[in-house]
Amino acid sequence: QVQLVESGGGLVQPGGSLRLSCAASGGIFSLYTAGWYRQAPGKQREMVATITRYGTTVYTDSVKGRFTISRDNAKNTLSLQMNSLDEEDTAVYLCYGLGGYWGRGAQVTVSS
Numbered sequence: 001q002v003q004l005v006e007s008g009g010g011l012v013q014p015g016g017s018l019r020l021s022c023a024a025s026g027g028i029f030s031l032y033t034a035g036w037y038r039q040a041p042g043k044q045r046e047m048v049a050t051i052t053r054y055g056t057t058v059y060t061d062s063v064k065g066r067f068t069i070s071r072d073n074a075k076n077t078l079s080l081q082m083n084s085l086d087e088e089d090t091a092v093y094l095c096y097g098l099g100g101y102w103g104r105g106a107q108v109t110v111s112s
Contacts, residue, residue, distance in 0.1 A: 032098055
């Protein structure tokens with residue numbers, strides 16, 4: 001069974017940091033581009049960051065310099081290090097990978 005499971009979400013104050021992780025199973029994680037997307041209430045889902053099987057990364061402009069995506073193909077995991085968080089980063093963060101599968105999401109809330 002193909003599965004992507006996020007962890008690491010939570011509540012953080014503005015300016016703080018969080019690290020999201022995504023554990024992949026049921027497929028060959030290393031073969032595919034993986035990524036993080038987010039969806040805030042009342043807004044469309046947007047791409048946050050993606051990483052190819054070779055490690056090439058792409059970020060949406062609003063997170064450049066603050067977020068870092070990485071992958072460990074040996075451990076079938078995807079990570080997102082988020083620094084200097086802002087209230088505008090509040091959203092459900094979803095992991096994407098394994099050729100078209102989605103995790104259920106992790107809530108990130110940035111609030112004082």
